Amino acid sequence: MFRLILLGPPGAGKGTLASTLSVKFNAPHISTGSVFRRNIKEGTRLGMRVKKYMDKGELVPDEIVINIVTDRLDEDDCATGFLLDGFPRTVHQAEELDKYLESRGLAIDRVIDLVADEELLMQRMINRRVCKSCGRIYHVITMPPKQEGICDVCGGEIYQRADDTEETVRNRFAVYQSQTAPLIEYYRKAGNLLAIDGSGTPDETLELVVEALGV
Numbered sequence: 001m002f003r004l005i006l007l008g009p010p011g012a013g014k015g016t017l018a019s020t021l022s023v024k025f026n027a028p029h030i031s032t033g034s035v036f037r038r039n040i041k042e043g044t045r046l047g048m049r050v051k052k053y054m055d056k057g058e059l060v061p062d063e064i065v066i067n068i069v070t071d072r073l074d075e076d077d078c079a080t081g082f083l084l085d086g087f088p089r090t091v092h093q094a095e096e097l098d099k100y101l102e103s104r105g106l107a108i109d110r111v112i113d114l115v116a117d118e119e120l121l122m123q124r125m126i127n128r129r130v131c132k133s134c135g136r137i138y139h140v141i142t143m144p145p146k147q148e149g150i151c152d153v154c155g156g157e158i159y160q161r162a163d164d165t166e167e168t169v170r171n172r173f174a175v176y177q178s179q180t181a182p183l184i185e186y187y188r189k190a191g192n193l194l195a196i197d198g199s200g201t202p203d204e205t206l207e208l209v210v211e212a213l214g215v
């Protein structure tokens with residue numbers, strides 16, 4: 001069983017990879033972005049607080065994110081392993097996560113850094129569509145649903161994320177470069193970083209990850 005972090009720029013395929021690994025390892029997939037989107041959809045207080053940051057492609061303040069993740073990690077299903085997708089995203093979040101784990105005698109096993117060229121990522125995101133109900137990810141050209149607008153898996157409605165427009169995507173890249181990319185060095189120093197080519201198909205990426213993890 002693994003405690004994994006999926007790192008990488010927006011559109012690198014963290015969500016797609018995490019969904020597959022979650023089934024493979026029978027470990028919970030914790031996506032901070034999905035938690036926020038669900039709260040926005042349901043109109044909760046949290047949703048109302050985070051919407052303005054997400055719509056602009058800015059990061060949600062650390063103290064909000066850290067509490068959500070540590071509360072989630074306290075749940076029973078995380079006891080033997082978990083997949084963190086989209087967290088940590090700042091050095092401060094990583095330090096707080098380490099403190100939380102250390103206080104319980106735990107540690108992150110591996111950090112998977114998905115690497116891909118920015119133009120490719122840009123195209124992926126502009127063409128990305130997501131199922132409103134189950135979160136399954138589609139691509140209008142390379143991975144369309146069988147029936148337009150309807151999820152293959154659950155029949156839910158497929159939509160485009162509000163932050164997948166060209167302007168917001170550009171800003172998310174800039175935010176990634178300045179605030180999240182330093183984590184690559186952080187985890188390289190910790191000695192558990194695996195750099196994986198994320199430019200191929202989801203199956204190709206999965207194969208590289210499985211090989212690198214040795215599972």
Ligand code: ADP
Nearest residue numbers: 010011032033053054058059060065086087089
């Ligand atoms: P992507 O990796 O494609 O950018 P996510 O779904 O992971 O998409 O994140 C979408 C948005 O949610 C981010 O742009 C940010 O506003 C917010 N968010 C998600 N995770 C975090 C986090 N760990 N810290 C701060 N903001 C976050």
Ligand code: ZN
Nearest residue numbers: 131134151154
């Ligand atoms: Zn679905």
